[in-house]
Amino acid sequence: MTDFPNGPDAQFRQFLAEGRFMLQLCGACGRHVFAPRVLCKHCGSDRLDWVAASGRATVHAATVVRQKPEKGGDYLYALMDLAEGVRMISTVVGTPPDAVRIGDRLRAEIDDTPRVVFRKEGAA
Amino acid sequence: MSMDLRSKAAVAGVGLYGLGEAPGETHMEIMARAVKAALDDAGVALAEVDGLFTTNMNNLLAGPSVAEYLGIVPRVTDATNFGGSAFVAYLQSATMAIATGLCEVALICYGSNQRTASGKLHSPVEPQPYEAPYKPRNPITAYALATARHMHDFGTTRRDLAEVAVSMRDWAQLNPDAFLRDPLSVDEVLAARMVADPLSVRDCCLVTDGGGAVVLVSEARARTLRKAPVWVRGFGVAHTHKSIMEMPELTISPAAISGPLAFDMAGVTPKDIDIVELYDAFTINPILFMEDLGFCPKGQGGRFFTEGHSRPGGRLPVNTNGGGLSCTHPGMYGVFTIIEAVQQLRGEAGARQVSDCALALVHGNGGTLASQATGILGLER
Numbered sequence A: 001m002t003d004f005p006n007g008p009d010a011q012f013r014q015f016l017a018e019g020r021f022m023l024q025l026c027g028a029c030g031r032h033v034f035a036p037r038v039l040c041k042h043c044g045s046d047r048l049d050w051v052a053a054s055g056r057a058t059v060h061a062a063t064v065v066r067q068k069p070e071k072g073g074d075y076l077y078a079l080m081d082l083a084e085g086v087r088m089i090s091t092v093v094g095t096p097p098d099a100v101r102i103g104d105r106l107r108a109e110i111d112d113t114p115r116v117v118f119r120k121e122g123a124a
Numbered sequence B: 001m002s003m004d005l006r007s008k009a010a011v012a013g014v015g016l017y018g019l020g021e022a023p024g025e026t027h028m029e030i031m032a033r034a035v036k037a038a039l040d041d042a043g044v045a046l047a048e049v050d051g052l053f054t055t056n057m058n059n060l061l062a063g064p065s066v067a068e069y070l071g072i073v074p075r076v077t078d079a080t081n082f083g084g085s086a087f088v089a090y091l092q093s094a095t096m097a098i099a100t101g102l103c104e105v106a107l108i109c110y111g112s113n114q115r116t117a118s119g120k121l122h123s124p125v126e127p128q129p130y131e132a133p134y135k136p137r138n139p140i141t142a143y144a145l146a147t148a149r150h151m152h153d154f155g156t157t158r159r160d161l162a163e164v165a166v167s168m169r170d171w172a173q174l175n176p177d178a179f180l181r182d183p184l185s186v187d188e189v190l191a192a193r194m195v196a197d198p199l200s201v202r203d204c205c206l207v208t209d210g211g212g213a214v215v216l217v218s219e220a221r222a223r224t225l226r227k228a229p230v231w232v233r234g235f236g237v238a239h240t241h242k243s244i245m246e247m248p249e250l251t252i253s254p255a256a257i258s259g260p261l262a263f264d265m266a267g268v269t270p271k272d273i274d275i276v277e278l279y280d281a282f283t284i285n286p287i288l289f290m291e292d293l294g295f296c297p298k299g300q301g302g303r304f305f306t307e308g309h310s311r312p313g314g315r316l317p318v319n320t321n322g323g324g325l326s327c328t329h330p331g332m333y334g335v336f337t338i339i340e341a342v343q344q345l346r347g348e349a350g351a352r353q354v355s356d357c358a359l360a361l362v363h364g365n366g367g368t369l370a371s372q373a374t375g376i377l378g379l380e381r
């Protein structure tokens, strides 16, 4: 039986479990893609290689989901512009949800989930 | 050279059933009663239906399920699930089927009992692995992101959004079938409970029961109808993404693609349109769609509503039934845009009738601003 490798989806998760935030870079057109996939969404090439994400991002759009305190309280749900030119849904830690604005500069980190989250540049 | 599909099909009949609450009835029963109403309106027998165009929130295999329930064996079935835009998108596939002779009588139909069955907007369970870790409340969180970005880029305000909700309610007050008919003010919308900033509960569509059906026929069959046919002058369908994360621009929906396709086919421009019926899942939708469909410049959608053009007596009435915000929203709203347009074009809209109404634009939205379908319906061929 052929030994198939994990697909990009499982690979992304495996990297996360190892504490690494990785993105796919197309060897044919030189653009990044996200979410992980088999074919480049820009040119159709299957030459997608994993590269370390810079972790630099800005807030593209954000919403505060309103929720009763007993259900966990309000939280931030946001779309980030990564420096690599792709967008990613995530949240911001270390800053109250109401204090996050479009254009805020961010740095990525990996939390205990593990998932990629962001922290405002300069925030503790 | 592609085939000219302009006015190769006509709406022969429309039917509604169970708008609001239809307790004790299944989605299929609600749908079938709307089908009966549409067939009676058209003067067409169920046995004549040889094309079926349907989807819903309940059946994975909607085509076979609906055909079985109705007892028909269609020559052509399209049960593509584009989300709520599907029924407007079916103007395309149904016209294709009719124009090529594959069928002569096409039935577009939908029904839902989601209000009395669960009381909640029913969303299909499909893993969203790159959104789920951050607790999305789809669809509202996606629309909230698009709204926030529109405000940031163009200065749109919560007051502009509220004006959209009030415009819909003003129309609903003229429609005996509308679910919410109490007067609504901008201040009430602004004071409503926030769900996902900048959207409050009054920026969100209703959750109702309801069914709708549309019968389309060939040009030859249209000549034999007792009522004047409403011609499918043009249509366009487009989708650019599924997740809001991969939407190319949050403030430009695929209506910017589907709209021009429909106008080109119909041979008309936005200036020629008398009424607009569009899918207002959230108050940002009409703002985006009026811009993307060419009725106002990008960024000016909020102003269009604030200036009152969309309201009763305005220069371009929008959602003359009250829309998904105030009339009905049984999970998928698209079919109701066609039904309201046909009633207006035929002069059957009662107290909410728009005078001199000959050309209508209908527009469906599906998913998180993902799939868009535009149709242009007219009394002249």
Ligand SMILES: [Zn+2]
Binding pocket: A026, A027, A028, A029, A030, A031, A040, A041, A042, A043, A044, A045
């Ligand atoms: Zn590429």
